[in-house]
Amino acid sequence: MSLFNQYKKTYQEGKTLPQNFYTDENIFSEEMKSIYFQQWLMVDHVSRIKDPGNYFVFEAEKESIIIIRGKDNEIRAFYNVCTHRGSRICLDEEGSKNLLVCPYHAWSFSSEGKLKAARYMPDDFVKEDYGLRKCHLKIYEGLIFINLSMDTPIDFDEFIAPLKEIVGFHNTGKSKIVSRKKYPTKANFKLVLENFQECYHCGNAHSEFSAIHEKDWVYTMGAGLGTAPEKDTEEYLKKISPWLEDCKKKGIPSETYLETEEGLKLGLNRYADRTPIGNGHLSQTKSGKPASTLMGKFKDFDGGLSQVSFNPFSCCYFTNDFGVMFVFKPNSTLESEVELIWLVNENAKENDDYNIDDITFIWDVTTQEDTMIIENNQKGLLSQSFTPGVLSQNESAVTYFYNWYFTNMQLP
Ligand code: FES
Ligand SMILES: [Fe+2]
Known part of the structure; x- marks a missing residue:
């Protein structure tokens, strides 16, 4: 039986949850995957990033997401994880950049998430394959929502x-x-x-x-x-x-x-x-x-x-x-x-x-x-x-x- 089911057996309706629901790290990780990463999360308002290149970083649990307005004025969300060896790319909470340059080996990415420069790579390296990993994003009435699911999230329009x-x-x-x-x-x-x-x-x-x-x-x-x-x-x-x-x-x-x-x-x-x-x-x-x-x-x-x-x-x-x-x-x-x-x-x-x-x-x-x-x-x-x-x-x-x-x- 899973840990969650074991704990749930000790819950009595009409009372608060038992202690281990609030203290167990395994339960917390399960909650992140089963709940937090499945919801459409409202994270900010578009007026925070008015101009192309404006970005902010949304951090929760182990995830860090770059939300950036591209040169085409489109707002996108990317995992703040370098596609080279995984370093965080944006270290500031917000800013404005045309190029996002990784602080480790300086791979650089456009504000639309494309890999623009990577030095001394093998001849068969295809830059197009190493753009930043996208995170689901939708905007409704200026409110920015992201979804951290690695699969197809629940339909935004229905939601x-x-x-x-x-x-x-x-x-x-x-x-x-x-x-x-x-x-x-x-x-x-x-x-x-x-x-x-x-x-x-x-x-x-x-x-x-x-x-x-x-x-x-x-x-x-x-x-x-x-x-x-x-x-x-x-x-x-x-x-x-x-x-x-x-x-x-x-x-x-x-x-x-x-x-x-x-x-x-x-x-x-x-x-x-x-x-x-x-x-x-x-x-x-x-x-x-x-x-x-x-x-x-x-x-x-x-x-x-x-x-x-x-x-x-x-x-x-x-x-x-x-x-x-x-x-x-x-x-x-x-x-x-x-x-x-x-x-x-x-x-x-x-x-x-x-x-x-x-x-x-x-x-x-x-x-x-x-x-x-x-x-x-x-x-x-x-x-x-x-x-x-x-x-x-x-x-x-x-x-x-x-x-x-x-x-x-x-x-x-
Ligand atoms: S980890 Fe980002 S350039 Fe190497
Ligand atoms: Fe209150």
Whole structure:
């Protein structure tokens, strides 16, 4: 019996996972192959690499991927692995280069990934056979997705289809990055993701976030629909139904999307909803006032918040005036990283139209708090005294997350 199946036998539904799921390196490698490398991962926004030769390097687990705009303006992704003897090629996190020169023996590659120069090679050496190894890449509305599968990944168009309407309405294709920040987290990636599946901790750990939103929103919708008991959720949805009706009338997509049975079977876990921030707030800012000019197809502020999750590693939040991309990365068994990227309308001007501190405030402070509670969670979980605890009725989405996790780990 595989290690995973042995461990899974010790899992009891309604409780957290047993300790070895978070500590065993063999399980971590299996998770990378069976889950992380199979998903379409949102990694960045096209405005990071505006001109030909602009590139950045995306690193997660043992992989390092160069994402570069070629002379033909096309964005491509390549493994940051030299086709000579395997050295890393790009050592900087980002930059601009017409030629990518390997620091070992100076083989050089074009921004389209072709091998351009290699000295003293045998006569029968065919340069065309040694271009950089491609990584799957797709762009939707300015959002860059990669897939680390070595085979044919799940079809991108099918994957993105149910989330197109809502993302398209926010028009991230016509936005630009105004800020980004990394939050290295000393914890297993599942603890990082689990934290994002529930808002049971929000009232206690996120005083700023809880002050911005209405209490019943935090309870029923803070981590998406289905995290609180049904009757409480229904009561909340009834309360906001006039607001949702109004969205419908205005043609603003506000339907909740929950993953289908079919999608789950394929290992997908997509989600979208749109609800009012509450408390009369127009944006997710400290004051509740707008932080920038309108984004996307909005004609007016309606104080809505869209929560979009492409998969648990790749999520976005959008208000009427800005967006935050959440990129969750597993690095090793006990190390992860969260990166936040803030977007505004591409025509908005700093200071005249927006102030970066207003835009970044809530998710910066909330993510710092999350980093702390997740690291404390990991520390306690390493104790010899740890045993899985019972999940509350406000953490149902954690069990849903485990089911998605188990499905993926058992896919052929
Ligand atoms: S390993 Fe890159 S040139 Fe030799
Ligand atoms: Fe949190």
